[in-house]
Amino acid sequence: MALAALLSLPYPLYTLWVLRADPLFAAWSAQNVTPSPSLWEWLLGFGVLGPLAAVGMVRAVRHGRPVDGLLLGWLAATLVGLALPLDLARRLSLGLGVAVGLLAGLGWGALRPSRRWMTVALLAFAALTPLFLLVVGTSAALGGHPLLYLSDGEWAALGWLRDHAPHDAVVLCAPESGLFVPAWAGQRVVYGHPFETVDAEAMRAEVEQFWAGERDPDWLTAVGIDYILYGPRERALGGPPPGDPVFRAGDTTVYLWENGP
16 A cells, blocks of 8 residues: 555646646646535535444444455545645545445444334435435526526537637637537637636636627737637627627627737
8 A cells, every 4th residue: 555655646746846837737726726614514414424424434443344444544534635724625525425425334234223214214314415406407407597508509609619610729708608618619718617717717807898898809819819709698798799700500600800800
């Protein structure tokens, strides 16, 4: 185990060096902050699995099997990582539910409730969270949430960009549309994600100012814009942009911008 840890150490050290030495990655890392919730929030989040996992931990210590040591070590290492003052502490919890769930299974086996209603009550209580997520997701889908749907014109425009625009091109669009362009068309955007966009708050403000008519066309050239996507999300923010229309489908138009119209 010590040898495996030693062999894997160069990669995180190199990553840490890059995040500090490269200005672009340093700026990205400075805003990519996901701290861990408090201990009480974790306990409330796991609900009934927490007490069962505590019983399972006692059983694992008593058994002392290799698999028990793996689960206990998994849980201990994750808890230490969550307690450290790291910007990405919350992301160290990925997979924590697996260890807690397995330990809770051991705890449930140790308790062995003899009454059927206890089992039913436990399963019903544990089902509240997935049921809540299912209801929320279904409601958003049935309500036509804009982050779940694209208009026919938007979808056609993304397809055109994917097939005709270079992948290193920069597309200007509404902040919300910036989530779809890199994923479905493959180009870069001025603003697309609050963590992945470097200097995200300033970039979002500049994009919104452009659509509000507070930026002159020279700003497009300064930023290095190649294409402008103008669909229903952009129309809600401002009027049509300058440039030459190169594709139109339904409610969406793609404009070409080459250092000025």
